[in-house]
Amino acid sequence: MTQYWLMKSEPEECSIDDAINAPDATVPWTGVRNYQARNFMRDGMKVGDGVLFYHSSCPEPGIVGIAKVASGTRPDPTQFDKKSPYFDPASKREEPRWLLLDVKAVKKTRLMGLPELRDTPELADMVVLKRGNRLSITPVSEAHWNFIKRKLVGG
DNA sequence: GCCAACGTTGGC
DNA sequence: GCCAACGTTGGC
Numbered sequence: 539m540t541q542y543w544l545m546k547s548e549p550e551e552c553s554i555d556d557a558i559n560a561p562d563a564t565v566p567w568t569g570v571r572n573y574q575a576r577n578f579m580r581d582g583m584k585v586g587d588g589v590l591f592y593h594s595s596c597p598e599p600g601i602v603g604i605a606k607v608a609s610g611t612r613p614d615p616t617q618f619d620k621k622s623p624y625f626d627p628a629s630k631r632e633e634p635r636w637l638l639l640d641v642k643a644v645k646k647t648r649l650m651g652l653p654e655l656r657d658t659p660e661l662a663d664m665v666v667l668k669r670g671n672r673l674s675i676t677p678v679s680e681a682h683w684n685f686i687k688r689k690l691v692g693g
Numbered sequence: 694g695c696c697a698a699c700g701t702t703g704g705c
Numbered sequence: 706g707c708c709a710a711c712g713t714t715g716g717c
Binding site for chain 2 (some may be wrong): 572573574669670671672
C-alpha cells in the first residue's frame, strides 16, 4: 500500500532545485539523526511512496515539490565521516545507527508556504503543523496528500 | 538572535 | 526509572 510522507530539507543543503538537477533527480537523504524519523525510513517508507518536499530553516518555509521514495534504507555514510556535521562518534560501522534512503524529485511546484498551510482548514491536523513538531519526516494522510497534490499540480 | 518545544544524556 | 540539564530544531 502506497503511503505518503513529508520530508524537511534545508534548502541551503539540498533544495528542490538541487534534487531536480541531481543525476536521475535522485538524492540520498543524509543527516537524519532522530530515532523516530529513522524508524519511519526503516519500517514505514517503501519504494514508490509519495513525498512532499519541504524547505525548512529558510526565509520561506513550505512545500516546494513532489517526490517519491526511490530506494530502501542503507547506512548513512556521513555518520562515519569525522569532517561531516552529521558525524556520530558513537556509531559503529558494524552496527550503524543512522540510515538513509534515496528520494527522487518528481516535480518542482510553486511554494505552498507555511502560512498557507496553516490557513487551510482541510490541512489543520497535518502532523507537520502540530505545535512543537520538530520531526524531519512525518507521515501524511492520503486525504492530505490528495488535497495538496490537487492544489499544486492539478487534476 | 530569540525562544518554545522536544529529544537525549547522565547522575542518582 | 526519574528528572534536571543541556542541545537541537525551526519558526519568527
